[in-house]
Amino acid sequence: MDTPTFLRPRPLTSGSRVAALSLSSGFVTEVPHRYAAGVRQAAESLGWDIVPAPNAFRGPDYLYANPQARADDLHWALTNPEIDGMVSIIGGDDSIRLLPYLDLALIRAHPKVFLGYSDATVTLTQFLRAGVMAYHGPAVLTDLAENGGIHPYVAQSLRQAFGGQAYDLSPSPEWTEAGQDWEDEAAQSVRREFQPGDGWTWLQAGQAEGHLLGGCIEILDMLSGTPGELPLRLWRGAVMALETSNDVPKPAQVGYWLRNWAAKGVLQQLSGLLLARPRDYTPEMVEDLYSWVRRVLKEADREDLPVVANVDFGHTSPQLTLPLGARVRLDSAAGRVTIWP
Template structure:
């Protein structure tokens, strides 16, 4: 992973309707396994936000090929950062080994081309790389999980993305989710289920587990398992 370790954090430019957004598969070849699910996420994101998703060269490759070629996955990410015609980058899905991309990344390229980068779960490794490059990134939904929500994106997700990625205003207090939550599993291998809404459960009020008062400072989020993987690395 070329470049320095820690740099002052800078914020990327906001996204706008009409922007071209890169789709990358840094962890698992989900689009190759379930192309209809990826297509649904692409369609729903483009329709709701007026942008165009552009697949990087290997984003739609088969899961086996993706797993065997971490350098190619990293190259896709570097191409997306270096391309001035790309305004942002979205992970297609999580997985389990994006940490294998780290030796192939150039932090100087990321630092010289600050732009929105979003993904969750295993993508945490790449958020840590962005942080090391000095770029604020966004731990948020991927194309196939969140943007491809069955029956369309949840309003809570859509509104949060609009505040976080498409506005320069501070996000402010995160509103309570009154829409509901779900852990229902619908089989991605069955395209007929893509339009079936998942059953939502009632939300409860927020609960403060510990602490009082207010605190300020940078917030580092991510997947706890991946943070364990990153221990001992630059």
């Protein structure tokens, strides 16, 4: 089976100059101290020099009214020789409005790292459509501005994703859903309370290898039927990574979305499935979610598909960085997920 390959951008390293983009919400102007903390902590932990794109601080009203200005920032960063990569400042709910303005040829002609999650799934997907790897991981206002400093698990995963050497993903030793008051500047230095990590759950056993695709399940569904959706050919042999947002979709709704992918033939093309720890789910909801996943895969005659759940990416803290487009291998017997970035 022929599988797609993707251009690998030059990795971000200490000394990289990274453009901060407001591709969805312009909320950053409401919490400038939080942004400053993210910039400072990225410099301290990763050595990155984060600079705002020209329109990043134009405010929520302007950016909502001007999706082309948001796309212009992405194009500016791609073509600016002084910029080494790009990171999303925060998510939102309308990056899909950028689709008419994004230049996929420009993305391919100037392959650079783009890092983000949540609504940034729209832009991550366009990089993949252009044949360029993209990085599902921290945003400036979330993990980079984590209270008390960037979590070591986050920093390690970023270095591994850009390191160029094969590595194993590992469960986080701790995690949290503790709330944060981003408007409380004094709380910025106070570390949140974490609970011990609970490891991964293999819902279906087996071994598989393929290229990694995916993102936020709500945003991928939003892209369904639009010109920005990944074509079926890119799913051939892929390992799909899915995470749920803080909108907390019901387990049945996740099942319906999976049924949609089965109806389109996507599930039948996959070689494996990664499911993120679902945000704000009760233990009962988690079990219901797992039941729905198994049910839909049985309906699609994919009980052979290796599935690992409760993986630390997406709307969880701390989170992994997943290099979309990279090769990944799942091995339930060894309990390993290995990535070749």
